[in-house]
Amino acid sequence: MADRYPTFTGTGPGRFLARRLGLPRPAPLRRWTPDAPDLGGPVVLRTAGVSALTGPLPGVPAQEASRSGDRPAAVVLDATGVATAAGLAEVHAALHPLVRSVAESGRIVVLGTRPSADDHHQAAAQQALEGFVRSLAKETGGGRTANLVRLGSPDPAHTGSTLRFLLSSRSAYVSGQVVELTGAVPGGSGDPSRPLAGRTALVTGAARGIGAAVAEVLVRDGAQVVCLDVPGAGDDLARTAGRLRGTPLPLDITAPDAAERIMAALPGGELDVLVHNAGITRDRRLANMPAESWAQVLTVNLAAVLDTTDALLKAGAVRRGGGVVATASIAGIAGNTGQTNYAAAKAGIIGLVRSLAPRAAAEHGVTVNAVAPGFIETRMTAAVPLLIREAGRRMNSLAQGGLPVDVAEATAYLADPASTAVNGQVLRVCGQSLLGA
Numbered sequence: 001m002a003d004r005y006p007t008f009t010g011t012g013p014g015r016f017l018a019r020r021l022g023l024p025r026p027a028p029l030r031r032w033t034p035d036a037p038d039l040g041g042p043v044v045l046r047t048a049g050v051s052a053l054t055g056p057l058p059g060v061p062a063q064e065a066s067r068s069g070d071r072p073a074a075v076v077l078d079a080t081g082v083a084t085a086a087g088l089a090e091v092h093a094a095l096h097p098l099v100r101s102v103a104e105s106g107r108i109v110v111l112g113t114r115p116s117a118d119d120h121h122q123a124a125a126q127q128a129l130e131g132f133v134r135s136l137a138k139e140t141g142g143g144r145t146a147n148l149v150r151l152g153s154p155d156p157a158h159t160g161s162t163l164r165f166l167l168s169s170r171s172a173y174v175s176g177q178v179v180e181l182t183g184a185v186p187g188g189s190g191d192p193s194r195p196l197a198g199r200t201a202l203v204t205g206a207a208r209g210i211g212a213a214v215a216e217v218l219v220r221d222g223a224q225v226v227c228l229d230v231p232g233a234g235d236d237l238a239r240t241a242g243r244l245r246g247t248p249l250p251l252d253i254t255a256p257d258a259a260e261r262i263m264a265a266l267p268g269g270e271l272d273v274l275v276h277n278a279g280i281t282r283d284r285r286l287a288n289m290p291a292e293s294w295a296q297v298l299t300v301n302l303a304a305v306l307d308t309t310d311a312l313l314k315a316g317a318v319r320r321g322g323g324v325v326a327t328a329s330i331a332g333i334a335g336n337t338g339q340t341n342y343a344a345a346k347a348g349i350i351g352l353v354r355s356l357a358p359r360a361a362a363e364h365g366v367t368v369n370a371v372a373p374g375f376i377e378t379r380m381t382a383a384v385p386l387l388i389r390e391a392g393r394r395m396n397s398l399a400q401g402g403l404p405v406d407v408a409e410a411t412a413y414l415a416d417p418a419s420t421a422v423n424g425q426v427l428r429v430c431g432q433s434l435l436g437a
Contacts, residue, residue: 003377003393003401024399027143029172030105031405037193039169041073041103048090052080052113053151058160059167072098074107074167079129080151082112083122091132099136105143108136109166111159112150114180126150130178137176137432138397145175145398145432153183158421160186161195165413173406175397176432181421184361187321188417195416197222199322200271202262204253205278207233209378210327212240213404214275217412219244223273226265228253230278253278253304259311272322273415274312276305276349279327281380283338294341301345306352313364320365325414326353327407328372328426334436346372350426357424367423369414374430377401396431 006026008014018025030039045060060076077094081087095108102108110133115123129148137146147166151159158181165171166179188195201218205211206227215225225246229237234250241248249265251258263269279301282293305326312318331339332346349370357368375381375392381401384392393401410429414422 024394026400029143030169031172032169039073041070043074044072046077046094048079048094049081049087051078052154053156054154055156057156071101071103073103077110080111080113082125084125107167108146110148114150134176148178150180152181158186161416161418170409173402173429173431177428182423184420186418187420194222200224201273202226202271203275204228207236210404210407211277213408214411215244217408221412254299259308263317270317270319272319274324276326281342285338286340297341298345302348318366321417323367323415325411326370328370330372330374330430330433330436354424361423370426371407371410372426372428373407374433375401377403396433398431
């Protein structure tokens with residue numbers, strides 16, 4: 001069911017009522033289109049104190065202010081050198097004059113470093129940036145977003161794919177988040193508009209909804225896709241795969257031989273991107289939940305992900321330089337009434353990512369990350385009762401639900417071979433949901 005509230009609040013009577021009653025007024029979000037692939041305005045670079053970086057930021061103009069009279073589409077604040085409480089005054093001084101001038105649907109990205117385990121003054125100052133950015137993201141309005149990137153080394157070369165994503169219309173529903181980078185050297189050196197050219201991706205749960213959107217965006221970025229879903233979704237699966245010139249793979253991901261059948265369907269038996277999107281819900285409060293409903297959700301949403309990933313990595317089916325992207329949920333972070341099984345499974349995905357990521361990178365040259373969607377407009381959320389659905393849509397900083405393409409864009413960013421410095425991350429795609437914030 002389409003969200004008509006933003007359209008209503010864009011009318012004269014709607015604006016009047018929203019203003020008088022203090023209701024949220026969602027701004028239209030600028031998303032990627034072929035005709036408008038970027039934000040369409042200048043990027044302003046500011047520095048708080050003395051930068052700790054050893055070189056220029058990829059794709060960010062080396063200037064302290066815009067030379068154009070246009071409102072900035074994005075602001076990047078280099079706060080890597082902030083190491084004391086007093087130094088935080090430089091953060092205020094850098095952004096205070098600019099924040100109101102950022103265009104609607106604009107971006108604010110703050111660069112920091114990891115809090116030190118040895119210097120508690122530096123740790124306090126850098127951790128302060130997180131509270132600052134999360135609060136700023138709730139203040140900006142107008143479809144604007146704010147995010148924090150913690151660099152893993154003073155060499156900014158590994159920030160390229162992350163800045164491209166966060167400073168673009170592809171990150172429309174990602175706000176108030178912290179992305180921590182390792183110092184890994186970025187891979188990929190081809191066309192940044194088609195970073196997955198020549199690569200093979202497998203997407204589970206690809207017949208419809210978020211999975212179909214993920215497959216479509218990966219194809220847009222150059223990948224050849226294998227679309228997997230249960231045999232019962234065969235017609236939708238065939239249509240999705242046919243539209244994308246991909247390979248349909250009707251398969252129950254919980255089958256004991258699922259990994260072997262996947263490898264048999266892959267060109268050359270190998271892939272570069274493994275996207276675990278398949279999932280089910282069997283909602284009921286724990287006191288009323290039968291063991292079967294518990295087991296079904298944990299088996300599909302967690303056990304199958306663990307088993308398939310282990311088997312494909314052990315067989316060497318995921319090429320070096322590749323990535324695994326799993327779908328978690330804010331339910332796994334904040335919990336949700338009636339979803340103890342689902343929340344347990346999605347929290348388990350987060351545990352999988354954090355534990356496996358460093359070992360997979362060291363042993364297989366593969367990154368492991370997750371996206372954690374919030375309220376996304378899908379067939380499933382359209383069936384949610386009205387009041388709960390409206391709460392899900394409005395209880396985030398952007399005051400609206402996300403679209404499947406928002407999850408797909410985040411997945412493509414994590415799958416980008418230039419994102420090798422992004423490992424072990426759980427990226428919330430939730431418009432900065434107030435749940436679990």
